[in-house]
Amino acid sequence: MTTAVSSLPLATIDLPDFNQLGVDELKQNVHSALQQAQQQIEQFPEQLHDAQQALELIFELDHVENQLQQRWGVLSHLNAVKNSAEIRQVYQDILPVLSDYYTQLGQHKGLYQAYQMVQASPAFTGLNPAQQAAINLAIRDFKLTGVALEGEAKARYGKISARLSELSSTFSNHVLDATQAWSMPLDDAQLQGLPESSIGLLKQLAEQHKQTGALATLDFPAYLAIMTYADDRNLRETFYRAYVTRASELGDPQFDNSELMQEILQLRQEMAELLGFKDYAEYSLASKMAPSVDEVKQFLLDLADKARVPAQKELAQLQQEASAHGIEQVAPWDTAYLAEKIKLREYKLSQEELKPYFPAPVVISGLFKIVERLYGIQIEEKQAPIWNSNVHYYEVSEYGEVIAGFYFDLFARSGKRGGAWMSGFRSRMKIRNAIQLPIAFMVGNFTPPVGNRPALLTHDELVTLFHEFGHGMHHLLTEADVIHVAGTHGVAWDAVELPSQFMEFWTWDEEALSLISRHFEREETLPSELLNALLAARYFQTGLQTLRQVEFALFDLNIHSTVPAPDTLQIQQILNEVRQQVAILPTVAYNRFQHSFSHIFAGGYAAGYYSYKWAEVLASDAFDRFEQEGLFNAETGKAFRDAVLAVGGSVDALTAFKNFRGREPQLDALLRHNGWSNGPDGSPASDSVSTAG
Numbered sequence: 001m002t003t004a005v006s007s008l009p010l011a012t013i014d015l016p017d018f019n020q021l022g023v024d025e026l027k028q029n030v031h032s033a034l035q036q037a038q039q040q041i042e043q044f045p046e047q048l049h050d051a052q053q054a055l056e057l058i059f060e061l062d063h064v065e066n067q068l069q070q071r072w073g074v075l076s077h078l079n080a081v082k083n084s085a086e087i088r089q090v091y092q093d094i095l096p097v098l099s100d101y102y103t104q105l106g107q108h109k110g111l112y113q114a115y116q117m118v119q120a121s122p123a124f125t126g127l128n129p130a131q132q133a134a135i136n137l138a139i140r141d142f143k144l145t146g147v148a149l150e151g152e153a154k155a156r157y158g159k160i161s162a163r164l165s166e167l168s169s170t171f172s173n174h175v176l177d178a179t180q181a182w183s184m185p186l187d188d189a190q191l192q193g194l195p196e197s198s199i200g201l202l203k204q205l206a207e208q209h210k211q212t213g214a215l216a217t218l219d220f221p222a223y224l225a226i227m228t229y230a231d232d233r234n235l236r237e238t239f240y241r242a243y244v245t246r247a248s249e250l251g252d253p254q255f256d257n258s259e260l261m262q263e264i265l266q267l268r269q270e271m272a273e274l275l276g277f278k279d280y281a282e283y284s285l286a287s288k289m290a291p292s293v294d295e296v297k298q299f300l301l302d303l304a305d306k307a308r309v310p311a312q313k314e315l316a317q318l319q320q321e322a323s324a325h326g327i328e329q330v331a332p333w334d335t336a337y338l339a340e341k342i343k344l345r346e347y348k349l350s351q352e353e354l355k356p357y358f359p360a361p362v363v364i365s366g367l368f369k370i371v372e373r374l375y376g377i378q379i380e381e382k383q384a385p386i387w388n389s390n391v392h393y394y395e396v397s398e399y400g401e402v403i404a405g406f407y408f409d410l411f412a413r414s415g416k417r418g419g420a421w422m423s424g425f426r427s428r429m430k431i432r433n434a435i436q437l438p439i440a441f442m443v444g445n446f447t448p449p450v451g452n453r454p455a456l457l458t459h460d461e462l463v464t465l466f467h468e469f470g471h472g473m474h475h476l477l478t479e480a481d482v483i484h485v486a487g488t489h490g491v492a493w494d495a496v497e498l499p500s501q502f503m504e505f506w507t508w509d510e511e512a513l514s515l516i517s518r519h520f521e522r523e524e525t526l527p528s529e530l531l532n533a534l535l536a537a538r539y540f541q542t543g544l545q546t547l548r549q550v551e552f553a554l555f556d557l558n559i560h561s562t563v564p565a566p567d568t569l570q571i572q573q574i575l576n577e578v579r580q581q582v583a584i585l586p587t588v589a590y591n592r593f594q595h596s597f598s599h600i601f602a603g604g605y606a607a608g609y610y611s612y613k614w615a616e617v618l619a620s621d622a623f624d625r626f627e628q629e630g631l632f633n634a635e636t637g638k639a640f641r642d643a644v645l646a647v648g649g650s651v652d653a654l655t656a657f658k659n660f661r662g663r664e665p666q667l668d669a670l671l672r673h674n675g676w677s678n679g680p681d682g683s684p685a686s687d688s689v690s691t692a693g
Ligand SMILES: [Zn+2]
Pocket: 467, 471, 497, 500
């Protein structure tokens, strides 16, 4: 089923003027949108005449929501990529007001009845699929935001929500501050082993911090350079320790997240109970594709079983390499270093030799060519106001008409939160006489350009870029024209990583690689020895990586399904138990990974980190059809676009998948894409993944 394409004209895009927007104005903009929204729900009539009136009121509220989302979207975006004490304060001040508003909205009985009235009326069948889905999802969500609560319970829910949004924000600030507060100047001896490009980066960082020589920070590109290349084992441990104790009781006490984690888990548990759930994990799963917490845990454990034998071989290989370097026992600060040595020897694969073939501008234009061929669109850079000189703005068009726009903000810098993400700041939506076009921010923390060379990307960075761009395509190519189901909105969270992980596969294809690689100084695509080395190393350590992801996912589920909610010590205990159950790599007692696990404490992945693995099954299986029909097969591309990308949340995730594949998802492709085609024990792998009905 495809969403009905509206015949309304497409609106022209007007963009925020990032050059001019001051913090005061940002604040004012959000406040006035909030005020308008508040007014709207306060004036909501007690009695409705009919479904038509209900529909019109819902439509009005969607407009208010549209405005609020965009204004808040700009503020929270700048808070994430151009953080300052000033904007942080404004952001933190608005959070409780915003939370109050959404609590009121989610518990508004009159509005809830309006939705029910529409759903029960004959007019419902006349609505398009996006409108119908938005109404069905809204009715589900009213229950999840406590519309049935009364009196004290209702008030308590509101307090919990507001406090949780504040805690998440503080958690995230602590991680950013702890990351930025630590740096270390390095002398020549300590730079031993680092390639010239990494040394260039560290010298540039020293300059930016008004120091001489080389300076390493905990920004990911710098941290990774030390962990991968520094011959000085003690130095690697120093950095490892600084990194894994960020925002914990072992780091600077002012950034310690210990108590926050405890309070977050307690409040989530209390909220889940208020709403009639056994625990927060059960509450989280109520709006997801996966049928139950137990089934997800089983899915993860089965995956760990599949990964264990390959992982053990990988660990043995690491241990062997360690001995060759005079290291008796592999420690966590050795793994990246040793892995690089193995890749160099076993596969003749050197990231340093590879990087000059992946200058960011070439990669980006190749990426665009790939999606242009797949989806029949065109992408072009356009002038627009930006918030940093490294930001670029692009527009997507089809049949000569602009259909979407997006920003790239790809490089690490101070004042920017770590990681990579896509945020859909403006959604496709039917506004009065036209279609509002979707706009996205795509953000990364890649190695910045050093000196006057273009930024040279590692293959890992390439994979991340493609991943975020997959999310971007989901947001931008939507044809659903109701804000609540456009793009990633309304998509079950554990299916959201389908379009993103799907896109990663093109970074492993020879033809795609020829489009995204060209030496930054010579007009030369990737030489065949390097290409072969890269492809040969594709499955390198997939066993260990899988075990690590399963460890994070199980830890997340377990802390959210332990009742009463665990305190800081118990959180550590649960993590230790999970490690005992699935991990095979050594760890150290001072590792406080959980204190900077922003995905689950400050992002949308609480009791949902498993989504990556869950959706990887879907992504792998979807890509399998492209492998059969051709990676650049425009018909298959169109089928994927229509069945998955275009529908957004207007079709449930499993149905959308089945519409594309013509059957239930299967696990085989994922195993094959991890290099375990026949299962690690030699038996054919043909399990079917159980999915929600
Ligand atoms: Zn993602």
